[in-house]
Amino acid sequence: MSGGVTGGAAVPVAVAAAVAEAHRREWARVLAAAVRVTRDLDLAEECVQDSYTAALTAWTATGIPTRPGAWLTTAATRRGLDLQRRAATARRALPMLLPEQVEPVPGQRDGEEFPDDRLRLVFTCCHPALAPDTRVALTLRLVCGLSTAEVARAFLVAEPTMAARITRGKKKIAAAGIPYRVPSAAELPERVGAVLTVVHLLFTTGHAAPAGDDLVRRDLVERALDLARVLRELLPGDPGVAGLLALVLLTDARRETRTGDDGRLLLLSEQDRSRWDRSAVTEGVALVREALRHRPPGRFALMAAIAAVHAESPSWADTDWREVVGLYDLLVRVWPSPVVALNRAVAVGFADGPEAGLAALEPLAAEPRLAGYGYLAAARADLLRRLGRTREARDAYTEALLLTGNSVEREFLTGRLADLGG
Secondary structure (H helix, E strand, O other): OEEEOOOOOEEEEHHHHHHHHHHHHHHHHHHHHHHHHOHHHHHHHHHHHHHHHHHHHHHHHHHOOOOHHHEEEEEEEEHHHHHHHHHOHHHHHHHOOOOOOOOOOOOOOOOOOOOHHHHHHHHHHOOOOHHHHHHHHHHHHHHOOOOHHHHHHHHHHOOOHHHHHHHHHHHHHHHHOOOOOOOOOOOHHHHHHHHHHHHHHHHHHHHHOOEEOOOOOOHHHHHHHHHHEEEEEEOOHHHHHHHHHHHHHHHHHHHHHOOOOOOEOOHHHHOOOOOOHOOOOOOHHHHHHHHHOOOOOOOHHHHHHHHHHHHOOOOOOOOHHHHHHHHHHHHHHHOOOOOHHHHHHHHHHHHHHHHHHHHHHHHHHHHHHHHHHHHHHHHHHHHHHHHHHHHHHHHHHHHHOOOOEEEEHHHHHHHHHHHHOO
């Protein structure tokens, strides 16, 4: 039994699986190393793709290496060096092959490597010369290895629109000569906001995978957590960093209880809170308190505070929904996002009843950025179900099903639809 075909030869299932796993876990590190050598995003991507293709053949012949990421990094960087040598003389190529001097950052000792080479690439993609949305999209695509379709879902835009945005961003980096380095200490504060947004979108994409058979993409969640911790080391006094790390910890603390033993999606009200990761909750709550001491509180601190209300509530029945709505009221002023307004409406539905929640939800029906957002239809369906408006609830659940690409969520919605009959 084979997992694919390359060069006319069958690829064993184990090799195909190892390459796929390496793509999920090692893409960012391999690409970052290739960019360090080539200083060219398109060329680096080409080299990395070549290295993964070569792995299918090489690993079939010699076996899967002990450290797949190291093998891929070596293959990609060697390919980059080879292409550069073909394009220029050794004298002209030599300066490009030397790592650029990185200015010291707070807490970093002279001569110490930056704690995570992936963040060099993040800061490159988040350069002020790029439009804010382009910074985030480009980083999710290049650093995090998300497909263009997944990035488009995160931004609630069409895939062709996102593809064009990513292409323009890469061309801008090349044309403007944006350096591949960590910003200086003076530049960091103004650059970190875009990086926090990148890590947050990466986490949300992994926490609730927009497509596939798994509710959670653990690789993306863990990558986001790693990057958040590195940022915390880099900027220990930044309240936004503290808030983001708190949000990730508090939300991910529930990971193991979000599905049952049978794979069924479990709502927050159904989860066994005794199985939540209490060490993550403790760390997250402490970070929330730290972030909220800064005035005015930022969006990540407020989102983390909402997560903390759930994490510290002993049961679903004891949840302080008034406090949750109050925090959303603050958040919607700081970050007037349609998704925040949607989440606030859901909280209102628990604090004041489904009729009030539905009223808060109605204005969002005309929001163009939520036109293809399945959670809007799902939230409306639940409120209608609780009000006993069965026919309308069925229609809303059907709409949500059409807009949902995740198998676990589809099974949940299908079950809810079946419960309504008809």
